[in-house]
Amino acid sequence: MKLTTSWLKPPYASGGIDHLGTQAPCVMIYGQLLPGITNVTDRARYYSFYPWLVWSYDQRYAKNDYNHFVERFRRADCLLTLIAEQHAQVTDHSNERHGVAMVGRTKLVPSLASLKTGEPLRLSLYATTEETPQRYFMNRLGGLSQYYAGTLADLQLMESSGRSWSFYSSQYGAPLAQSVDASVPGERFWQVVENDLVTLEELDELSGFCACNVAGSLREHQQLTDIFFDTGNRYSEEGTQRRRSLGLIQQLAEALPNGWDLTEDVFRACVYSVTLPNGAAWEIPAALRSTQAHWAVYVRNDLMSVAFQTILAICLQELQPQSAAQRRVFHSVEMFADWFAGSATVAGVLSNLGAGSFGDLVASSRANAPALTDWTNDAHEIQLGWQLIGGWQPGVDIAPLLSHSLSLLAMLVTRDDPGQQPYSGLAITYEALRDYPINLISFRSRGADWMTMSLEHVVTDLVVWCLDTHLRVALRKLRQSNRSTFHLRPSERGLEVVGDQVPPPSQTTPRFRQAVQILRDLGMLARDDSHMTRLTASGRTQMEVASV
Structure with missing residues (x-):
């Protein structure tokens, strides 16, 4: 029998992105809401x-x-x-x-x-x-x-x-x-x-x-306006969605109070809360309310993603000893999760939260959390998400980050409307989410299971869910692209962290900056005397067309 052998090329090691797949639904959402702009x-x-x-x-x-x-x-x-x-x-x-x-x-x-x-x-x-x-x-x-x-x-x-x-x-x-x-x-x-x-x-x-x-190029300008706002309905549903999202951005530029610029962070907070930075309600035309609601789902998914990414980063830091003497051996994800949930650090966090079960934490959030409209409050989920991103650095004290993550997840459960499907109105199917185990649908189901569980057991389940999902997502990427994006791997010496850099929690980038720049190029947005981005006269005219 003739045998032919050849060397197998090792996979290409890559830092990768979206190590839990939690950002993928966000990409699906903004891809639907701003098609034609990337x-x-x-x-x-x-x-x-x-x-x-x-x-x-x-x-x-x-x-x-x-x-x-x-x-x-x-x-x-x-x-x-x-x-x-x-x-x-x-x-x-x-x-x-x-x-x-x-x-x-x-x-x-x-x-x-x-x-x-x-x-x-x-x-x-x-x-x-x-x-x-x-x-x-x-x-x-x-x-x-x-x-x-x-x-x-x-x-x-x-x-x-x-x-x-x-x-x-x-x-x-x-x-x-x-x-x-x-x-x-x-x-x-x-x-x-x-x-x-x-x-x-x-x-x-x-x-x-x-x-x-x-x-200033009048014919060119009109044709580009026709393309981006799909004034001739050439692009069907995609054109309608792009027009409405651009119209929503223009509406916000028009509505912002003095001293507030049109930034991505402000856009996120306003579409999520339907509230302007000064606490006033953002009056959105009826034709754009479904678009605003879709963007709110995007922000909700992104907040959930940041919380889970933070849990992953915390776990990787805890698994990454500073010296050989500090190294603990964990032969399974479950073994590490049990140890971590029972550690003194976690015990201190759970004690400070003052809740015996996850249901208690949700009840406390429902009673004491800032109103949805109060997004400038440091305890609001919008602010907690930014604190998780801004507070992460190598070697950081994990206690406040873990506390914020649990509070953020509890707040998302509090805000959830069980009468609405998590991705209601968006073209996101169960099949599309098959490779992304942590999403708003699975989070709702898991959150229901957590309600009667002690917070310690919830932390255990969170850790297992995060680490197992990372291994699954990285294995899928390896199979599809021959790129190794593992930050954790099982070995004969137990769980090992791969690489020196723990991936920090991050937001997705929803094409907002590009959309605003395109509106600037079209002369529909401009800086005013205080250097804030505001609607121009031509932008107002186009906004009114897009809002009906």
Whole structure:
């Protein structure tokens, strides 16, 4: 019998993210509520610039040399970023309006210093596909392939060719590209791309390409507005959800009291509590109330996730001895959970909470916790979540973190409405949650089981649930991607922590910052005299349309 053997490649060790899978439902939710905007599509100008760039290339060159296309594309990608940064430096120095999140900015911005000394800048030095210290991006089609391609395809603005070539769509991409072409010095742009060398004067000549000028390009602006707010109902339910979420953000910008800026933290707190920072009720138009309720579910899931991530971090720190003499041997997750729940630290925490059972803790929370509307109160679940994130650091005293985690979970049980499905109105099925054992549905069920259990036994169950779930999630990632994201593993020497870094608790990023930036680029949000983000006149008009 002939046998063939080969070496098995070891898995690639990776820090990974979402070690409990608790953030996955959050990603599902904000993906439904803000489709067409992602965590890497930051600027409205790229939604129109990339279709224009390919369309404009077609007007000048034969499309038969892919390497030629890639070279010009990369130079153009670099040039746009340089234009935006130069425009910031010669106008108001506001990165928020001009250069923020432009592709390759980290590598390209320092090069402007040499231009100011009179030295010309060669675009190809940064646009090269060779691995050099100056290369602005590894991906051959730069920011398009890395960030925008999928989104632009979903929005029917660009298509992918079987020849590894990117194309604009004739129905929507070409008209948008033509609108851009009517408002920018396209010929001059391509002359600079061809010449390769660029000067400060040329960057100033091309300032019309800066992202801040989208609002002044009337046809382009209207088409982008039609896309983001789906004024023609082109994108069906996805377009409706995006329009309503953008309208909700605009409503909050309009409603915020003096002294409060439109930040992600404020958005989270307000959609969760339906209350403004000054304690006043946030009056939301009827058409947007279901959208607000969906965002509240997102925040609720994220708060639950932060509490469970904190429990995981606490467990890993306790399992990670500072010296060999301090090492305890636990041959199973259950053995560690029993030891931890019976430790003096946990006993002190449970004593301070003053509740014999989890049901007692929930009853105390129902009687004494701040009102849902009182989200600026330090004891509110919104604040507890931020305290868990901000309070974590290696070697931290775990007692207050464990106390806050238990209080936060009890408060979420208190706020739960058993008459509503946890993900009511959202397209999240049991099948979609199969690989994510800790979610709002399972948490409701587990919370019901905990009601008659002592807090010590609840801590034991929490620890087992967290550690078992981490092992399950990491094993699934290993099977699917050959990446090892284990932070804990069973061994002949008992449970061992993998790596030196305990993953800290963190929130998900729900595309809010990108949505606000896009609204800025469209001229619908702007800084007022006190530097707070507020609605503009055009933004108010669009908000009213989105709110009916």
